[in-house]
Amino acid sequence: MSNQKQSLTPTAVNKYLKTILEKDKFLISFYIKGEISNLKYHSNGNMYFSIKDNNASISCIMFANAVKLISFKVIEGDKVQLQGAIYLYVKAGQYNINVKAIEKIGMGDLYLKYEELKKNLLLLGYFDQENKQNIPRFPQTIGVITSQTGAAIQDIITTIKRRYPICQIIVFPTTVQGTKGTKEIVDNIFLANQKYQCDVLIVGRGGGSIEDLWNFNEEEVVKAVYESKIPIISSVGHETDTTLIDLVADMRAPTPTAAAEIATPNIDELNQIILTNKNKMIMLLKNKIESNNLKLNIIEQNQYFLDPLLNKRTSFDQTLQEFEYQEQEIQNIIKNSFLQISNLKKELNSAVTNKINITNKNIEYKKELLDYLNPLTILSKGYSISKVDGKVIKSINQLKTNDSINIMYSDGHVEANIKAIKEKNE
Amino acid sequence: MSNQKKTFEENYNELLEIIEVLQDEDKSLDESIENFKKGIELHQLCKSKLDEAQNTVIKIIGNSNEN
Numbered sequence: 001m002s003n004q005k006q007s008l009t010p011t012a013v014n015k016y017l018k019t020i021l022e023k024d025k026f027l028i029s030f031y032i033k034g035e036i037s038n039l040k041y042h043s044n045g046n047m048y049f050s051i052k053d054n055n056a057s058i059s060c061i062m063f064a065n066a067v068k069l070i071s072f073k074v075i076e077g078d079k080v081q082l083q084g085a086i087y088l089y090v091k092a093g094q095y096n097i098n099v100k101a102i103e104k105i106g107m108g109d110l111y112l113k114y115e116e117l118k119k120n121l122l123l124l125g126y127f128d129q130e131n132k133q134n135i136p137r138f139p140q141t142i143g144v145i146t147s148q149t150g151a152a153i154q155d156i157i158t159t160i161k162r163r164y165p166i167c168q169i170i171v172f173p174t175t176v177q178g179t180k181g182t183k184e185i186v187d188n189i190f191l192a193n194q195k196y197q198c199d200v201l202i203v204g205r206g207g208g209s210i211e212d213l214w215n216f217n218e219e220e221v222v223k224a225v226y227e228s229k230i231p232i233i234s235s236v237g238h239e240t241d242t243t244l245i246d247l248v249a250d251m252r253a254p255t256p257t258a259a260a261e262i263a264t265p266n267i268d269e270l271n272q273i274i275l276t277n278k279n280k281m282i283m284l285l286k287n288k289i290e291s292n293n294l295k296l297n298i299i300e301q302n303q304y305f306l307d308p309l310l311n312k313r314t315s316f317d318q319t320l321q322e323f324e325y326q327e328q329e330i331q332n333i334i335k336n337s338f339l340q341i342s343n344l345k346k347e348l349n350s351a352v353t354n355k356i357n358i359t360n361k362n363i364e365y366k367k368e369l370l371d372y373l374n375p376l377t378i379l380s381k382g383y384s385i386s387k388v389d390g391k392v393i394k395s396i397n398q399l400k401t402n403d404s405i406n407i408m409y410s411d412g413h414v415e416a417n418i419k420a421i422k423e424k425n426e
Numbered sequence: 427m428s429n430q431k432k433t434f435e436e437n438y439n440e441l442l443e444i445i446e447v448l449q450d451e452d453k454s455l456d457e458s459i460e461n462f463k464k465g466i467e468l469h470q471l472c473k474s475k476l477d478e479a480q481n482t483v484i485k486i487i488g489n490s491n492e493n
Contacts, residue, residue: 138433171485288458
């Protein structure tokens, strides 16, 4: 190769192009209109996206200092006008637009379509919580509707195998992008419902642009999910992408792995739960036996159990005691009565004695009085009693001269005649 | 045994119910023992299901467009 012509290196070509492009007066600072696609926010604050029309797209980078100045939230599908400059990377020979400013023109067609369909379906109740089915806790068969080749199916199978290897997976290989996608997704949801006993379906795909995910915003797909008798977990794109199927699905998962986790219990945890339940049962039965033992002990210790006749005996003892008490009472009463009688007797005796004494004294006195008043006694002292015609003479008026009177003395009486009558004061 | 025809979920739920019943202090010891026996049986059924050392069965369905 001696007559080799002078060759350029890739570096030289890229550098040359870079010089031409970056110095071109039309490309140093220009305005461009188009639709935002493949939007990514980087953690360092930079924003990466494409600006596209129906036929072409150009990669764009907007650095953090410029991103800060944007007055609205840039989203996929936004129709925008950019101001920027062409920048060429020598290493890759790729160029992009270094965006300095971004301005919204109007929402993108796809975005408008999405919003309109979303509004209609919302009114029809497609997204209502009450229409959602429960995801079974212990599925026997899990259907997966996704691309057979993507990373999503691998993530799903790996996760299910790890968490719940005892269930069956039915894969429905499905085109999930482009014109064929919509029909295949709808057909497979229908097929799973008609022919296969799936307990739950995972429907989805990995990340992509809004166009890549568009099948999952189609009305037919949303309706098929809504009408499915099998509960559906959706997992489309990344967590930041919300497609209409995510809104209508019974459960939405941020990633395919998460979808598989929602669909399955963890077998290790389940083993643990079951073991715990077994131990709990054993403990409960032990407690039951112990509490019954305790009850039995209490019964055994009961005084009536220890001495069955206790009750009878107690009542007998009580009766006896009562009887003894009553007997004592009666004896007391008798004793008291005797005492009372004896006292009364004594009182009576003394009263009678008194009475006799008093009577005796009275008799004595009467006798003395009688003695004192006895006329014979008086006669013996020298007095005499004179009578006329048998009547005691108390006055001279009873007498006349010559009357015969009888005078009585203590030892006899005499007959006498009245000679004269003289009054006292004569 | 009829239990073997039941799904894991049915056995599992029944096991939880039995634990509920075992917690009921009003149940007699005889009833508790009966329930305990049943519970242990259910536990065994659940465990043997989880222990089934089978690999996950993966079926791939030819999709409707290819059929």
